Amino acid sequence: KNEVEQSPQNLTAQEGEFITINCSYSVGISALHWLQQHPGGGIVSLFMLSSGKKKHGRLIATINIQEKHSSLHITASHPRDSAVYICAANSNTGNQFYFGTGTSLTVIP
Amino acid sequence: ETGVTQTPRHLVMGMTNKKSLKCEQHLGHNAMYWYKQSAKKPLELMFVYNFKEQTENNSVPSRFSPECPNSSHLFLHLHTLQPEDSALYLCASSQAGQTYEQYFGPGTRLTVT
Numbered sequence: 111k112n113e114v115e116q117s118p119q120n121l122t123a124q125e126g127e128f129i130t131i132n133c134s135y136s137v138g139i140s141a142l143h144w145l146q147q148h149p150g151g152g153i154v155s156l157f158m159l160s161s162g163k164k165k166h167g168r169l170i171a172t173i174n175i176q177e178k179h180s181s182l183h184i185t186a187s188h189p190r191d192s193a194v195y196i197c198a199a200n201s202n203t204g205n206q207f208y209f210g211t212g213t214s215l216t217v218i219p
Numbered sequence: 220e221t222g223v224t225q226t227p228r229h230l231v232m233g234m235t236n237k238k239s240l241k242c243e244q245h246l247g248h249n250a251m252y253w254y255k256q257s258a259k260k261p262l263e264l265m266f267v268y269n270f271k272e273q274t275e276n277n278s279v280p281s282r283f284s285p286e287c288p289n290s291s292h293l294f295l296h297l298h299t300l301q302p303e304d305s306a307l308y309l310c311a312s313s314q315a316g317q318t319y320e321q322y323f324g325p326g327t328r329l330t331v332t
Binding site for chain 2: 114151
């Protein structure tokens with residue numbers, strides 16, 4: 111079993127829909143990261159959070175430390191949001207990162 | 220050049236070849252990372268360098284040999300690779316320490332024939 115589990119694995123949405131991607135982790139963490147990977151491979155860091163909630167534009171990330179769970183929300187989704195979204199747990203012991211397998215999002219116009 | 224750059228972007232090599240991947244960061248960071256991303260698998264952290272010193276080696280086979288001559292440059296030397304080593308190799312950098320945001324390069328798509 112992977113230390114970081116994401117759901118769903120694949121998600122298709124209509125443009126404008128509200129989207130939620132979930133991440134559960136089983137290790138102690140110093141931070142939780144949400145990454146975006148577009149076709150071709152390039153990865154962009156969206157959020158790094160250790161508590162509460164962060165918002166950038168239409169993206170919102172939340173984390174519940176007690177439940178070891180984080181969510182990434184996209185409001186008013188757009189086709190350009192189509193990408194793979196990866197959750198990564200930064201272990202609180204050493205320089206270790208654990209990655210989820212990613213959620214492949216397709217937003218249809 | 221800004222951000223994190225990687226060369227080459229694509230590489231095809233035979234199992235007996237020796238090649239090197241290069242990563243350069245222009246962000247003033249002190250930590251650099253090599254990751255492997257195979258199809259249908261999570262990203263795997265391979266190596267971590269903090270202030271040019273290797274601080275993590277996640278049981279990576281010796282046919283992968285990293286080198287960090289300074290805080291801005293990171294290499295991954297490859298020799299006698301196997302076809303299962305074919306993957307996307309990503310470099311990242313950050314400020315040194317556990318909880319800093321990482322900035323990723325575009326990756327090198329490696330195919331071993």
